[in-house]
Amino acid sequence: MLGNLGTGLKDAFRRIAGLGVVDREAVEAVVRELQRALLQSDVDVQLVSELSARIREKVLKEKPPAGMTLKEYFIKMLYEELVRLLGAEKGEIELKPQKILVCGLFGSGKTTTIAKLAKWFKVRGLSVGLVACDTHRAAAQEQLRQIASRVDVRFYGEGKSPQDIAKNALRESKEDVLIFDTAGRDALDKELAKELKELGALVKADEVLLVIPADIGQAARRQSEEFNRLVGITGIIITKLDGTARGGGALAAAHVSGARVKFIGVGEKVDDFESYDPKRFVGRLIGYGDIEGLLEKAKSAGVEVDEGKAKRLMEGRFTMDDFYEQLGQMGKMGSLSKVMEMIPGMGQVKIPKDMMEVQEGRMKKWKFIIESMTKEERADPDIIRASRIARIAKGSGTAEADVRALLKSYKQAQKFMKMAKGGKGLKRGPLAALAKQFGAG
Ligand SMILES: Nc1nc2c(ncn2[C@@H]2O[C@H](COP(=O)(O)OP(=O)(O)OP(=O)(O)O)[C@@H](O)[C@H]2O)c(=O)[nH]1
Numbered sequence: 001m002l003g004n005l006g007t008g009l010k011d012a013f014r015r016i017a018g019l020g021v022v023d024r025e026a027v028e029a030v031v032r033e034l035q036r037a038l039l040q041s042d043v044d045v046q047l048v049s050e051l052s053a054r055i056r057e058k059v060l061k062e063k064p065p066a067g068m069t070l071k072e073y074f075i076k077m078l079y080e081e082l083v084r085l086l087g088a089e090k091g092e093i094e095l096k097p098q099k100i101l102v103c104g105l106f107g108s109g110k111t112t113t114i115a116k117l118a119k120w121f122k123v124r125g126l127s128v129g130l131v132a133c134d135t136h137r138a139a140a141q142e143q144l145r146q147i148a149s150r151v152d153v154r155f156y157g158e159g160k161s162p163q164d165i166a167k168n169a170l171r172e173s174k175e176d177v178l179i180f181d182t183a184g185r186d187a188l189d190k191e192l193a194k195e196l197k198e199l200g201a202l203v204k205a206d207e208v209l210l211v212i213p214a215d216i217g218q219a220a221r222r223q224s225e226e227f228n229r230l231v232g233i234t235g236i237i238i239t240k241l242d243g244t245a246r247g248g249g250a251l252a253a254a255h256v257s258g259a260r261v262k263f264i265g266v267g268e269k270v271d272d273f274e275s276y277d278p279k280r281f282v283g284r285l286i287g288y289g290d291i292e293g294l295l296e297k298a299k300s301a302g303v304e305v306d307e308g309k310a311k312r313l314m315e316g317r318f319t320m321d322d323f324y325e326q327l328g329q330m331g332k333m334g335s336l337s338k339v340m341e342m343i344p345g346m347g348q349v350k351i352p353k354d355m356m357e358v359q360e361g362r363m364k365k366w367k368f369i370i371e372s373m374t375k376e377e378r379a380d381p382d383i384i385r386a387s388r389i390a391r392i393a394k395g396s397g398t399a400e401a402d403v404r405a406l407l408k409s410y411k412q413a414q415k416f417m418k419m420a421k422g423g424k425g426l427k428r429g430p431l432a433a434l435a436k437q438f439g440a441g
């Protein structure tokens with residue numbers, strides 16, 4: 001869903017996760033990444049620029065809350081800003097007997113959405129009736145009748161005018177929830193506005209839901225404001241989020257219009273429908289199972305490196321102690337596969353399970369080996385030659401081949417650090433260097 005937006009946002013989060021130092025330059029790089037992703041998704045330029053300003057302000061000028069590193073704060077803050085951009089609050093609809101008027105322009109997805117809505121209420125235990133008030137388009141009533149039979153709910157279509165049909169349905173219906181389908185138009189003209197307003201008053205609608213297709217992007221704002229002014233809406237349903245790159249723009253625009261997005265349509269089938277929760281939505285977009293979990297882990301493991309150390313590492317002065325520390329941190333954070341899942345972007349990297357297990361086993365061995373080294377050996381592993389290798393293997397209860405393998409990996413990591421010197425983003429993190437060691441970089 002929203003393909004590019006998700007990828008762009010994941011990249012931004014991955015960039016943060018890979019930062020050794022959170023400085024102005026690093027923040028700018030993230031902001032640029034973010035802007036590109038949001039603008040491509042047709043989010044209003046003004047909104048993007050406001051968001052960028054808030055990020056710079058918060059990350060560079062504010063102190064992170066106690067117990068939180070700057071990097072964690074950056075991740076948390078960006079996540080919260082995205083949630084705010086895309087709607088802030090969950091759009092609730094009450095599970096109670098009610099009357100719902102569904103409106104929108106031609107082809108926005110009203111009738112399809114009504115089927116989805118009917119099923120949504122039905123599986124939650126409420127009986128549903130559908131009322132065919134679209135007398136404008138010839139086949140509209142027949143379409144709704146078929147939908148009603150498909151989701152197995154009652155259909156009402158007796159009468160000539162939309163008003164008559166609505167009155168008849170109100171008189172006859174014993175269902176808990178009545179959903180009224182209405183005619184679309186090319187634009188919200190006087191005629192449509194009048195018809196919708198009258199219908200809304202006649203049926204005493206509890207909800208007037210405006211259906212907006214995601215592919216109109218930021219134009220959703222004007223449409224929502226217009227309908228609200230002329231008809232009075234209680235919420236929005238954004239459809240076709242599955243088939244467009246502009247969905248982010250539509251969701252953000254709906255939010256600034258002041259209306260709340262209550263549901264989203266993510267496909268043509270009856271089940272391609274969900275109630276809208278910006279938090280969950282953003283979480284899914286950026287590929288985190290859950291952000292709280294990530295922050296907790298990152299905190300307890302203290303992944304962030306201090307500035308002096310980052311500098312030393314950047315200069316390629318990467319000792320065996322650093323290597324050991326990285327191993328230790330991975331151990332603290334849980335299994336390697338878990339850690340990989342939690343690094344934004346890495347979750348997508350598929351590492352075969354058995355390979356993971358082998359690597360985790362090897363990691364434990366390496367810890368024993370490093371623990372058997374002297375202080376001098378750790379500071380300058382180059383002095384470790386054959387006789388020392390034999391001693392270390394014996395001391396750690398491993399084979400000489402294991403010790404050699406560790407030394408080789410260490411050298412590779414060191415080389416990688418030197419290569420990454422002056423590099424940016426993910427390349428900077430020692431954790432990333434280690435990840436590379438395990439073939440995931
Ligand atoms: N991919 C996708 N297609 C959708 C979605 N919702 C609706 N559609 C499609 O959009 C087209 C129009 O849907 P309708 O429900 O007939 O739209 P409408 O607003 O009732 O149209 P009119 O009654 O003519 O104004 C159909 O082909 C639907 O299958 C969605 O969430 N995803």
Ligand SMILES: [Mg+2]
Nearest residue numbers: 110111134140
């Ligand atoms: Mg229709």
